[in-house]
Amino acid sequence: GDSVTQMEGPVTLSEEAFLTINCTYTATGYPSLFWYVQYPGEGLQLLLKATKADDKGSNKGFEATYRKETTSFHLEKGSVQVSDSAVYFCALSGLIMIYNQGGKLIFGQGTELSVKP
Amino acid sequence: DTEVTQTPKHLVMGMTNKKSLKCEQHMGHRAMYWYKQKAKKPPELMFVYSYEKLSINESVPSRFSPECPNSSLLNLHLHALQPEDSALYLCASSQGLRGREQYFGPGTRLTVT
Numbered sequence: 001g002d003s004v005t006q007m008e009g010p011v012t013l014s015e016e017a018f019l020t021i022n023c024t025y026t027a028t029g030y031p032s033l034f035w036y037v038q039y040p041g042e043g044l045q046l047l048l049k050a051t052k053a054d055d056k057g058s059n060k061g062f063e064a065t066y067r068k069e070t071t072s073f074h075l076e077k078g079s080v081q082v083s084d085s086a087v088y089f090c091a092l093s094g095l096i097m098i099y100n101q102g103g104k105l106i107f108g109q110g111t112e113l114s115v116k117p
Numbered sequence: 118d119t120e121v122t123q124t125p126k127h128l129v130m131g132m133t134n135k136k137s138l139k140c141e142q143h144m145g146h147r148a149m150y151w152y153k154q155k156a157k158k159p160p161e162l163m164f165v166y167s168y169e170k171l172s173i174n175e176s177v178p179s180r181f182s183p184e185c186p187n188s189s190l191l192n193l194h195l196h197a198l199q200p201e202d203s204a205l206y207l208c209a210s211s212q213g214l215r216g217r218e219q220y221f222g223p224g225t226r227l228t229v230t
Contacts, residue, residue, distance in 0.1 A: 034218055043123075043207055044160065044221040089159055093217070104173070105219055107159035 002027040006090050006108030013080055013115050021075040021111045023064075023090035031092040033057075033066055033073040034105070038087045047075075047088070080115045087112045120144075121222035123208050129228045132198060138225045140191040140208030149191045150219065151183060152207040160207055166191060198229045 007022040025033065032051045036044040048057030053068035064075045073090060090108040121142045130136050140149065148167050152160035165173035166185040180202075182194040191208055205226055209219040 032217070036221075043121075043205075043223040044209075046218050046220065049218050087157060104162060104165070105160075110157060110159055112157060 002031065002092060002106045004090050004092055004106050004108035006088075006111050008109070008111070009087075010112040010114055013113070015082055015115055015117050016079045017115075019075070019077040019080045019084075019113070021088055021090075021113070023073045023075065023108055025071050025073065025090075025092050025106075027071075027092055027106075030068075033064070034091045034093075035062070035064055035073070035075050036089040036091060036107075038089065038110075040086070044089065080113070082115045082117055085113055085115045121208055121210055121220050123206075123222035123225050125225060126223065127226045127228075129230060130195065130198065131230055132200075134198075135194070135196045137195065138193040138206055138208075138227075140193075140222055141189055142210040142220070143189055144210060144212075144220070145188075146210035146212055146220075147188060148211045149185065150209040150211075151181075151191070151193050152209065152221075153202075154205045154207055154224070156205075164193075195227075198227075200229050203227055203229045 003026045005024050034049045035047040037047045038044050048059045050057040050066035053066055056065045062077045064073050066073055087110045089110045091105045124139045150165050151163040153163055154160040162175050163177045164183045169185045180197045184192040205224045207224045208222040211217045211219045
């Protein structure tokens with residue numbers, strides 16, 4: 001079945017450091033790919049998305065490129081801030097199980113990022 | 118507006134209580150979801166509603182009972198829960214078509230005593 005593998009955390013960086021969180025996937029067909037962020041005590045927020053090969057999603061200084069040849073969707077940011085401390089989830093849209101509306105999101109295990117001043 | 122709202126924010130209940138969680142969205146989305154999340158783990162899908170009909174039940178125990186009164190509302194009725202059911206319960210919605218992103222609410226933090 002479809003699956004997502006993320007680099008394990010926790011990841012600790014100093015402010016203004018470069019961030020990479022690796023994400024690879026296994027899926028049938030051509031899934032859409034997402035990064036979600038969860039700040040402490042909150043729900044998940046959609047950070048960025050890409051729906052086809054070579055698409056680059058970007059938001060708030062974060063970027064990720066849909067690489068079909070390597071089945072990857074790595075998250076990057078050039079200069080992290082303390083406020084970026086959160087748990088980051090890579091996800092893909094799974095196959096529709098029954099109806100042609102609404103799909104299952106397949107999540108990676110999450111990577112906890114801690115940014116120190 | 119990409120907001121999904123959930124009430125209550127926190128809930129403490131005994132194992133013999135009956136309570137309900139509520140979720141609302143006004144984005145015109147036709148698919149709505151309930152997830153359960155343990156600390157620092159990915160959300161686990163519980164139920165999917167599509168056009169107000171239950172389309173996926175991920176083998177969730179019957180002490181959890183979902184309801185979709187209309188296209189904007191989703192409820193989760195709770196009865197005779199166990200302490201291991203303590204978790205963050207997240208509601209989400211999506212436009213519906215395959216590959217579309219889901220928008221999550223802030224969650225209800227449930228503690229079962």
